[in-house]
Amino acid sequence: MVENRPMTTFISHSVLIIGVALIVFPIWIMLVASSHDALRLTQVPLPLLPGDQFWENIKLLFSSKTFGAPIHLSLLNSLAMAMMISLGKISISVISAFAIVYFKFRFRMFFFWMIFVTLMLPVEVRILPTYEVVASLGMLDSYLGLSVPLIASATATFMFRQTFLTISDELMEASRIDGASPMRFFFDVVIPMSRTNIAALFVILFIYGWNQYLWPLLITTDPDMYTVVMSIKQMLESGESEPMWHMIMLTALFAMLPPVLVVVFMQKIFVKGLTDSEK
Amino acid sequence: MQKRVHYNTSYLPYLLVAPQIIITLVFFIWPAMQALYQSFLLEDAFGLSSEFVWFDNFVELYDNPNYLSSFIRTAFFSFAVAGLSMGVALFFAALADRVVKGAQGYRTLLIIPYAVAPVLAGTLWLFLFNPTLGIMTYFLDMIGINWNHKLDSSQAMGLVILAAAWKQISYNFLFFVAAMHSIPKSLIEAAAIDGAGPAHRFRTIIFPLISPTTFFLLVVNIIYAFFDTFGIIHAVTAGGPGNSTEILVYKVFNDGFVGLDLGGSAAQSVILMFIVIALTVIQFKYIERKVEY
Numbered sequence: 001m002v003e004n005r006p007m008t009t010f011i012s013h014s015v016l017i018i019g020v021a022l023i024v025f026p027i028w029i030m031l032v033a034s035s036h037d038a039l040r041l042t043q044v045p046l047p048l049l050p051g052d053q054f055w056e057n058i059k060l061l062f063s064s065k066t067f068g069a070p071i072h073l074s075l076l077n078s079l080a081m082a083m084m085i086s087l088g089k090i091s092i093s094v095i096s097a098f099a100i101v102y103f104k105f106r107f108r109m110f111f112f113w114m115i116f117v118t119l120m121l122p123v124e125v126r127i128l129p130t131y132e133v134v135a136s137l138g139m140l141d142s143y144l145g146l147s148v149p150l151i152a153s154a155t156a157t158f159m160f161r162q163t164f165l166t167i168s169d170e171l172m173e174a175s176r177i178d179g180a181s182p183m184r185f186f187f188d189v190v191i192p193m194s195r196t197n198i199a200a201l202f203v204i205l206f207i208y209g210w211n212q213y214l215w216p217l218l219i220t221t222d223p224d225m226y227t228v229v230m231s232i233k234q235m236l237e238s239g240e241s242e243p244m245w246h247m248i249m250l251t252a253l254f255a256m257l258p259p260v261l262v263v264v265f266m267q268k269i270f271v272k273g274l275t276d277s278e279k
Numbered sequence: 280m281q282k283r284v285h286y287n288t289s290y291l292p293y294l295l296v297a298p299q300i301i302i303t304l305v306f307f308i309w310p311a312m313q314a315l316y317q318s319f320l321l322e323d324a325f326g327l328s329s330e331f332v333w334f335d336n337f338v339e340l341y342d343n344p345n346y347l348s349s350f351i352r353t354a355f356f357s358f359a360v361a362g363l364s365m366g367v368a369l370f371f372a373a374l375a376d377r378v379v380k381g382a383q384g385y386r387t388l389l390i391i392p393y394a395v396a397p398v399l400a401g402t403l404w405l406f407l408f409n410p411t412l413g414i415m416t417y418f419l420d421m422i423g424i425n426w427n428h429k430l431d432s433s434q435a436m437g438l439v440i441l442a443a444a445w446k447q448i449s450y451n452f453l454f455f456v457a458a459m460h461s462i463p464k465s466l467i468e469a470a471a472i473d474g475a476g477p478a479h480r481f482r483t484i485i486f487p488l489i490s491p492t493t494f495f496l497l498v499v500n501i502i503y504a505f506f507d508t509f510g511i512i513h514a515v516t517a518g519g520p521g522n523s524t525e526i527l528v529y530k531v532f533n534d535g536f537v538g539l540d541l542g543g544s545a546a547q548s549v550i551l552m553f554i555v556i557a558l559t560v561i562q563f564k565y566i567e568r569k570v571e572y
Contacts, residue, residue: 008477012374013381019371020388023448026403027391029414033406045417092298099295104285111296118307120555122506128535128544129310129317149306152299182286211396213510214532229396233514236402245406252399259394264387271390274450275457 034250041245057250074228075254077146078210081227082258084147085209086202093153094194097160098186102172119154131218141222150215156201163194200273203266207259228255311552317545336546345522346530346547353505353526356440360508361500364444365493368451373481375452376459386456393449397507401514404442428516432523435516439524442515443508450503451496458492459485498562505554527551 029048033041036051061071099105100112130149139145167190175185191198216227226234232255235248263270286292318336340346371389375382392400407415410427419426428435462485470480509528512518518525518533525533531551535544 005477009378012377016371016374016378016381016385019367019374020385023392023445024388026400026407026445027395029407030403041412044412046412046414048414092302095295096299099292102285103292103295104287105292108292111300114303114308115299118303120559121307121311121552122555126307126310126314126548126552127532128541128548129313130306132313133306133310148302152302152307157299176286182288182291207394211394211399213396213398213513218536229398232402233398236405236514242412245412248402249406252402256395256399259396260391263390263394267387267390271386271453271457275454 030249030252033245034253036246038244038246042242053246057246061247061250061254071228071231071251071254073224074226074231077143077225078227078229078255079258080143081146081212081216082206082209084143085150085212086205088147088151089153089156089205090198090201092151093156094160094191094198095186097157097164098190100157101161101164102182115152115154115157117154118152127214127218134219140219141225145219146212146216146225146227147209150209150212153205156205159197159201160194163197164190167193196269197273199266200269203262203270204274206262210259231255314545314548314552317541318549320542320545336542337550340543340546340550349522349525349527349530352436352524356436356443356508356524356526357501357504359440360443360447360504361497363440364447365451365496365500367444368448369455369493371448372452372455372459373485375456376485377477386452389452390449392446395446396510397443397446398510398514400442400446401439401511404438404445404511405515408438428520430520432520435520435524439508439512439515442511443504446511447500447503451500454492454496455489458489462488495562498558502555502558502562505551505558 029046032047032050034057035054036047037053037056040047040051040053096111096115100108134140134145134149137145139148171189172185175189180188211229212227213229213233216225217230217233220226220230228251232248232251235251236243319331319333320336371385375385378385395403407413408426408428410416410429413426416426426434428438466484466488467480470484475483505526506528508526509532512524512526512529516524518529527547528551531544531547534540534547538544
């Protein structure tokens with residue numbers, strides 16, 4: 001703080017508290033709605049304070065199959081997809097960045113630009129042809145189909161390249177003199193030195209993977225392969241009747257809990273990774 | 280670009296880049312080529328025969344008032360989302376930069392929307408503004424506003440903008456806070472000693488110094504609004520009422536998967552790819568000319 005202005009500080013806090021409350025308001029209403037029964041959620045005005053049906057609703061949600069796929073299955077699918085996407089992206093990016101930085105080989109720049117191109121082709125703009133490729137490979141309704149087409153990552157490759165360039169050359173020379181093979185150097189020096197970046201990237205990519213929507217929507221037709229994020233939409237559309245809001249909001253809670261927990265508990269590393277890597 | 284010293288093994292680097300390159304070829308380059316190729320084809324309704332029609336699909340899009348209005352709508356939507364979320368985030372960041380106590384707590388709560396999937400964000404806002412049940416609809420009714428985004432197209436647009444901007448505030452906030460942190464304290468102190476108050480300092484020192492970040496965020500936000508808001512629109516309005524919230528990405532999906540107009544959808548994909556390429560080039564040009572202070 002530059003100068004002491006108690007009044008300005010007080011106003012800053014007040015405005016921040018109101019602002020944060022407004023930002024969190026939709027999430028609060030979700031929590032409130034998931035703790036009331038179906039009847040209460042048809043009466044206007046809707047409650048602003050939590051009810052006592054939370055555990056009842058959880059029991060109902062986990063025991064019933066009337067909302068498409070059983071929720072524990074779709075949570076598991078989401079977890080599998082998010083883990084495969086995030087770990088897959090990290091693994092293939094870290095080795096390709098290692099090759100591009102530490103090796104001299106033909107077509108190095110060509111490969112580099114080819115990876116760069118993927119940055120320009122978000123899945124939304126090439127959905128139809130990508131869908132056809134995945135269908136012809138027989139990867140519909142499978143974990144591989146859910147994750148592999150989203151695994152190539154220019155951003156992660158660039159970030160690792162940036163990190164590797166800051167590792168001092170002497171380390172590599174020293175390890176070479178000591179007779180370590182390139183892969184030995186990779187596992188014993190490069191990976192440990194990029195631990196923070198890997199962790200930060202994991203947070204970003206886990207959220208990216210978990211929150212995928214359009215892609216799973218297209219390639220899964222078997223309810224047992226649905227992810228929890230896309231099952232929300234199914235519940236919103238269920239039939240002619242008014243949607244079951246207490247169940248929808250409870251499912252929404254479970255669908256956002258894992259990424260929110262990851263981002264909140266790994267906050268420090270995430271913020272550092274985000275603002276360092278994308279700038 | 281590369282290390283001064285490097286390994287000279289023959290096959291290892293190819294093995295290392297192989298997974299990335301194979302996935303890129305199979306799932307990125309090949310489909311993109313397909314989209315490009317299909318955009319020159321006219322297929323009959325059953326997909327039995329197709330004809331090479333050069334730029335007809337593009338000409339058709341250009342002549343189609345629906346597509347042009349979707350274009351304008353997307354531009355409006357993107358700038359509204361970027362403006363709203365950046366404005367709010369900048370405001371919060373400026374306040375958070377001032378306070379010492381509790382800053383961590385505010386940040387923790389403010390980053391939550393970042394982790395919420397677009398379709399979930401859409402669902403939450405849909406619930407708040409549900410025409411019959413929504414709590415916000417109830418409040419709006421008390422002050423005499425009749426809310427029904429299922430009928431009123433400008434209300435529908437307002438709602439998707441609100442939901443999309445809400446999700447992006449966290450990201451913008453983190454970048455603005457980081458940018459403000461990197462401004463040397465001595466500059467601010469010098470201005471304070473010269474008698475400049477917080478608002479004056481913000482306008483004449485902080486805001487100009489964070490302008491590179493602001494520009495970077497503008498590009499990122501526009502890319503976000505163009506491509507990552509599909510889930511929000513799908514959940515909240517599904518492009519309606521009429522076509523009033525059908526942005527370009529949604530139209531590609533709608534025409535391709537629902538309308539089965541493969542050539543037209545592919546031509547739209549190609550146009551979108553060019554937009555991404557243009558935005559990415561702008562973004563990278565900016566990174567190269569990063570302002571130092």
